[in-house]
Amino acid sequence: MTADGSRPRPDTGPLWFLAELTYRCPLQCAYCSNPVDFARYKEELSTEEWCRVLAEARALGAVQLGFSGGEPLVRQDLEVLVAEGRRLGFYSNLITSGIGMNAERLAALKEAGLDHVQISFQADNALLSDYVAGAAQFDKKVEMAREIQRQGYPMVLNVVLHKGNIDRIDSILQMAADLEADYVELANTQYHGWALVNRAALMPSMDQLSHAEEIANQWRERMEGRMRIYYIWSDYYEGRPKPCMNGWGTTFIGVAPDGSAIPCHGAAGLPGPPPPSVREHDLAWIWRESELFNRYRGEDWMQEPCRSCPERKKDFGGCRCQAYHLTGDAEATDPTCSLSPLHHLVTEAVDGAEGRTVVEEKPLILRNPRNSKDLAKGTEQRPISRLMEELEDR
Amino acid sequence: MTHAALDDRITLAHGVRLQWEPTQECNVLLYPEGMVQLNQSASTILELCDGRRVVDILKTLNEQFPDAEDLEDDVRAFLEDAYDRGWIQTKA
DSSP: OOTTSOOOOOSSOOSEEEEEOOSOOSOOOTTOOSOTTGGGOOSOOOHHHHHHHHHHHHHHTOOEEEEESSOGGGOTTHHHHHHHHHHHTOEEEEEEOSTTOOHHHHHHHHHHTOOEEEEEESOSSHHHHHHHHTSOOHHHHHHHHHHHHHTTOOEEEEEEEOTTTGGGHHHHHHHHHHTTOSEEEEEEOOOSHHHHHTHHHHOOOHHHHHHHHHHHHHHHHHTTTTOEEEEEOOTTTTSSOOOGGGSTTTSEEEEOTTSBEESSTTGGGSSSSOOOBTTTSOHHHHHHHOHHHHHTSSSTTOOTTTTTOTTHHHHTTSOHHHHHHHHSOTTSOOTTSTTSTTTHHHHHHHHHHHTSSOOOOOOOOOOSHHHHHHHTOSSOOOOHHHHHHHHHHO | OOSOOTTOEEEEOTTOEEEEETTTTEEEEEETTEEEEOOHHHHHHHHTTEEEEHHHHHHHHHHHOTTOTTHHHHHHHHHHHHHHTTSEEEEO
16 A cells, blocks of 8 residues: 555556457357346447547557457447557457458458457357357358458467367367468366356366367477467366456456446456446546556455465466455455365366266356346346356246 | 578568557567567567568678677577567568
């Protein structure tokens, strides 16, 4: 704490600006990281509002710009926003499912200055892919990945791994190689948002994760110099929490479709005052002065065991959203940490995935407006763990 | 890259951009979803990776820094490292 009792203010700006243009999406992936209550987001920012916010983010020092959603291609003004991002000097990344894309639009985005496309794949085949995404879309994705490549964009192919597709990793990497991806991100599901709701149906065993990593390593050697492969573990299995957002309010700033400014993807779901809106404040004030961006800056908020732990310099106490949704306390040590007194909340889930305890088979709850409204019934904000208990009781 | 041949033409890798960032007061290298801050020497070398041959990069640097010792070895080691990191590519 400083002399006047306030938290230290940041002396640097963010580097990463994420524009969540819309939560509308043609897919319904059961592991989506969007807020579970996304259906309540109305009144998306206008083109003019986004342009103003982009300029404010750039002036703060942000240089990487992500356009995501939902599906950002749903926004018909995407080309305008990409051009504005380029003019301001951002490096722009389009994070897309590829649905809503066509060759003309891709060319127009290139003309507008788009630097890179990250396209998501659910699996290496239509059956599994369409099942998890709740829509027939696999063939379209393949077609668009080829077009992205043909038009000379650097292409990142992103695959979220879970119980249903992780054993197909060899075929998935073969597909990525055939599509000539420059980078492949094999990201094990992080259990936030919809993925937490569907955790029991999605979690693979530790053996599955290790085996998949071995295969990824073999491909990395084989593809050296042609395709870079990143394999990302889930923090549930590691006993160490992730250094979430590289520290709260240090690197990342996101803006949700309705203008809520957030220090991480899930921050709108934390208890407390609602996030500051870019409709009411400029981004510099939000970054430096707002309560939300200062809430978990630095270390003053930490509880034991984080407060006196040397690891806090590396992991910043882990993820606030995970702490809240699993323990009910947003200031608790992230329970994925083996030092957390509530670590059993995580090991019990892993035990279920390992088959050491009996877990009832449940259907996937797909990410769509109907399920969103159903899950987020009532106005009281509550952790997803409680929400799931309520769901059991219904 | 094991050894950068003197005749290899070097450019920044596909999708990599070098630009000055006023708020960071340095040149940065930008690539999909990532960034590195460049120190003065890395920045000077990478600015020359515009399709010219390794031998011409060395010639230019020798003219700019006539007193630098081991310049050629240092630059070639840097280029190899930069290649392994995916920052630069060779052009046929």
